Amino acid sequence: MTLLNLSDLSVTLRVRPVLSHITLDVRPGELIGLIGANGAGKTTLMRAALGLVPFTGRASLAEMTPGERGRHAAWMPQTREIAWPVSVEALVGLGRVPHEGRASADEDRAAVDHALSTLGLEPFRHRTATRLSGGEQARVLLARALAQETPLLMADEPIAGLDPAHQIGTMKSLAALARDGERGVIVSLHDLGLAARYCTRLVVLHQGRIAADGPAGEVLSPALIREVFGIDAFYEDTPRGPVFQPLDILGPGPDS
Numbered sequence: 001m002t003l004l005n006l007s008d009l010s011v012t013l014r015v016r017p018v019l020s021h022i023t024l025d026v027r028p029g030e031l032i033g034l035i036g037a038n039g040a041g042k043t044t045l046m047r048a049a050l051g052l053v054p055f056t057g058r059a060s061l062a063e064m065t066p067g068e069r070g071r072h073a074a075w076m077p078q079t080r081e082i083a084w085p086v087s088v089e090a091l092v093g094l095g096r097v098p099h100e101g102r103a104s105a106d107e108d109r110a111a112v113d114h115a116l117s118t119l120g121l122e123p124f125r126h127r128t129a130t131r132l133s134g135g136e137q138a139r140v141l142l143a144r145a146l147a148q149e150t151p152l153l154m155a156d157e158p159i160a161g162l163d164p165a166h167q168i169g170t171m172k173s174l175a176a177l178a179r180d181g182e183r184g185v186i187v188s189l190h191d192l193g194l195a196a197r198y199c200t201r202l203v204v205l206h207q208g209r210i211a212a213d214g215p216a217g218e219v220l221s222p223a224l225i226r227e228v229f230g231i232d233a234f235y236e237d238t239p240r241g242p243v244f245q246p247l248d249i250l251g252p253g254p255d256s
């Protein structure tokens with residue numbers, strides 16, 4: 001079974017080619033880390049997959065009706081704007097909207113409770129979402145996506161701005177979600193160390209194309225790290241799992 005199929009997907013934004021001929025399948029059990037330099041096209045890829053930006057080629061999600069898509073895929077965007085001063089519980093409950101008229105009140109409540117507990121947010125349940133810190137708000141928005149209980153979860157930089165414990169905790173929760181075998185998760189992230197440790201597969205975007213796709217041990221080769229990120233790094237499989245640490249910039253730096 002495939003949860004998401006992208007075939008020969010290309011995106012041009014204001015005459016600028018951003019993605020070229022992307023082909024990608026996401027299957028249950030996978031936690032895919034979408035990595036690449038700033039501007040590589042990670043957000044654009046996920047937004048195109050959801051049908052939120054024009055593209056050529058095929059994106060299976062974009063072919064669904066909005067209702068079907070809402071029950072199939074949850075989306076946590078990079079912009080963490082919470083517009084209204086509602087409670088955390090109410091905000092997470094919005095994840096249940098696609099199930100309106102299909103799920104019972106008990107099922108909705110259980111999904112919200114489960115999402116709050118998965119991300120350690122019970123103490124925040126009755127707090128006003130707009131009065132939380134940036135990292136707390138990010139966890140609440142991810143909880144809203146979890147409460148949607150969709151086969152596919154897509155999250156744009158869900159761990160950016162979280163403290164180390166919550167970064168690890170969130171990656172573990174996403175890994176557990178995928179590990180149950182029925183769901184697939186795709187996240188963009190810049191922390192290659194956490195990507196190496198928790199993702200079952202890394203997809204590297206570079207110059208609008210997929211430069212590598214596979215397990216971290218294969219993908220994060222010194223040559224690829226040099227070419228795509230312009231750095232060198234330490235990478236080793238240790239008894240406590242893979243350890244990846246960026247060491248230095250090679251050459252004049254990314255923006256020169």
Ligand SMILES: Nc1ncnc2c1ncn2[C@@H]1O[C@H](COP(=O)(O)OP(=O)(O)OP(=O)(O)O)[C@@H](O)[C@H]1O
Binds near residue numbers: 016018037038039040
């Ligand atoms: N609406 C737009 N019009 C023109 N160009 C755009 C538009 N949106 C994004 N871009 C360009 O598309 C490219 C890809 O942007 P995107 O946000 O997908 O990158 P990203 O890999 O998610 O980056 P980051 O790691 O910085 O979040 C960038 O060069 C960006 O400037």
